[in-house]
Amino acid sequence: MNHNEIKELLYDYTKNECAEKSDEIKAHLATCAECRDEIKKLNSIKSLFRGSIVALPSTVRSPYAGGFLPAFLRPVPAFIAAALLVLVVLSGINIKSYTERQAAVSFVSDSYSYFLQETQTDLLANELTNY
Amino acid sequence: MAHNLGQIYRQHGKYAYNVALRILANKSDAEDVMQNVFVKLNAGLSSFRGDSQITTYLYRMAVNESIDLIRRRKMMDAKHESMRPPDSHEASGAGPLVLQEALASLPEEQRAAVLLCEIAGFSYKEIAEILEVEIGTVKSRINRGINKLKEALK
Numbered sequence: 001m002n003h004n005e006i007k008e009l010l011y012d013y014t015k016n017e018c019a020e021k022s023d024e025i026k027a028h029l030a031t032c033a034e035c036r037d038e039i040k041k042l043n044s045i046k047s048l049f050r051g052s053i054v055a056l057p058s059t060v061r062s063p064y065a066g067g068f069l070p071a072f073l074r075p076v077p078a079f080i081a082a083a084l085l086v087l088v089v090l091s092g093i094n095i096k097s098y099t100e101r102q103a104a105v106s107f108v109s110d111s112y113s114y115f116l117q118e119t120q121t122d123l124l125a126n127e128l129t130n131y
Numbered sequence: 132m133a134h135n136l137g138q139i140y141r142q143h144g145k146y147a148y149n150v151a152l153r154i155l156a157n158k159s160d161a162e163d164v165m166q167n168v169f170v171k172l173n174a175g176l177s178s179f180r181g182d183s184q185i186t187t188y189l190y191r192m193a194v195n196e197s198i199d200l201i202r203r204r205k206m207m208d209a210k211h212e213s214m215r216p217p218d219s220h221e222a223s224g225a226g227p228l229v230l231q232e233a234l235a236s237l238p239e240e241q242r243a244a245v246l247l248c249e250i251a252g253f254s255y256k257e258i259a260e261i262l263e264v265e266i267g268t269v270k271s272r273i274n275r276g277i278n279k280l281k282e283a284l285k
Contacts, residue, residue: 011277012270015248017255045280049249052227054152056145060165062137 083111146251147193154197168192233283241276
């Protein structure tokens with residue numbers, strides 16, 4: 001290969017995409033300042049790309065965060081489980097006081113609201129999928 | 132077949148997002164595209180044969196949805212040219228201005244191939260699979276793109 005042919009392969013060489021010609025290119029680089037300079041330019045472009053990489057914003061949520069089970073089968077937070085347990089227990093107790101009944105209703109209602117909030121994203125995703 | 136989607140999200144989400152970000156040159160658009168991609172990927176989960184196929188689809192959808200969005204925007208701009216303020220990469224939150232401006236000079240297909248190579252680190256063979264083109268086409272797009280970037284970054 002002549003100088004121009006090798007120069008056109010330099011990017012492929014930096015990406016290890018022309019293994020069969022790499023020995024010839026390496027030998028040419030040892031004697032050609034222009035091609036060595038070209039490799040430097042390519043490496044500076046690569047550095048620019050590497051330096052531009054940013055983190056995935058937290059606003060892009062993983063739809064897999066809760067595992068791959070349908071929403072209604074996913075594990076619920078411990079306190080929601082506790083709330084359900086309390087509901088079961090309360091259903092077996094004769095609560096006479098109005099205040100006690102109200103407190104129990106509020107507790108279960110609040111827990112359910114939290115649960116709905118937690119699963120809102122999954123429900124939205126399912127709606128989009130079915131749309 | 133069981134898929135380790137959580138790991139794919141953690142391992143590739145960042146790089147697929149960066150590919151979309153550099154194609155679109157707009158942080159907010161890239162976030163919308165990636166959220167859409169993850170929802171669609173999750174919905175089509177049963178049709179994938181393995182994790183490598185999901186990874187290929189993740190990048191393919193990120194690229195295609197980004198390019199589609201650019202083309203839709205261009206059509207909208209053509210209709211409402213007089214109403215739209217001029218583009219500002221600095222205001223878009225897309226990162227290094229010099230790189231973004233140089234990338235903007237590339238056709239979308241060259242930009243996507245270069246980004247998959249430089250941001251995501253894929254081989255030409257993998258990029259050919261993602262973009263559904265021949266390896267020779269990938270090689271040509273990347274080399275032309277890199278040559279234009281060299282000129283633009285002089």
